[in-house]
Structure formats: structure tokens, C-alpha cells
Amino acid sequence: MSDDGDGGRRNLRMPEDDEVFATVTDMLGANRVKVRCADGQERTARIPGKMQKRIWIREDDVVLVSPWDWQDEKADITWRYEKSEADQLRNEGHIQ
Numbered sequence: 001m002s003d004d005g006d007g008g009r010r011n012l013r014m015p016e017d018d019e020v021f022a023t024v025t026d027m028l029g030a031n032r033v034k035v036r037c038a039d040g041q042e043r044t045a046r047i048p049g050k051m052q053k054r055i056w057i058r059e060d061d062v063v064l065v066s067p068w069d070w071q072d073e074k075a076d077i078t079w080r081y082e083k084s085e086a087d088q089l090r091n092e093g094h095i096q
Contacts, residue, residue, distance in 0.1 A: 020037045021063045022063050022075075023063075023095075027059060032045070032047070038095060045065050046077065052077045061085065062089065063078075
């Protein structure tokens with residue numbers, strides 16, 4: 001059994017073709033948040049119904065968003081990373 005020294009690296013969900021990493025910058029209410037995406041865009045993202053009341057999203061959380069095809073300044077949140085997972089993404093250079 002070999003230990004590669006990365007302190008228990010976990011396999012994390014990575015963005016699919018239409019998804020980008022984002023950081024929540026502001027809570028707008030009515031299941032909407034303002035996010036700063038890794039591609040440099042500021043978007044208004046919505047928290048889908050299946051995540052409401054199950055996954056709590058706060059400012060400075062790292063999330064995956066799927067930008068809308070027909071309106072690029074809006075997106076849907078598809079995943080939220082725990083703090084330890086976000087730290088791992090930063091250490092590996094996926095996000096800043």
C-alpha cells in the first residue's frame with residue numbers, strides 16, 4: 001500500500017462540458033445568488049428545488065454552475081463543495 005503524501009486526497013466532482021467553477025459573492029434571496037465564475041463572468045444563479053432545504057449555500061462557498069444557453073448572465077447551481085473539498089481544489093490549482 002503506497003502513500004503518495006497528499007493527505008487523503010478525495011475524488012471530487014469535476015465540471016462537465018457546460019459547467020464552470022464559481023464562488024458565491026452575494027445572497028439575493030428568493031433562491032437566487034450572485035456568483036463570480038472562473039471564466040471571469042458575474043452571473044445570477046438560482047438554487048434548484050432539489051437543493052433547497054437540503055444543501056445550504058452561503059457566501060464564499062465554491063459551487064459548480066451551468067450557464068444558461070439563451071441568457072449567459074444567468075446560471076443554475078449544480079453542485080456545492082464542502083470547505084475541505086474547496087481547499088483541495090485550490091491546492092490542486094483548479095480554482096484560485
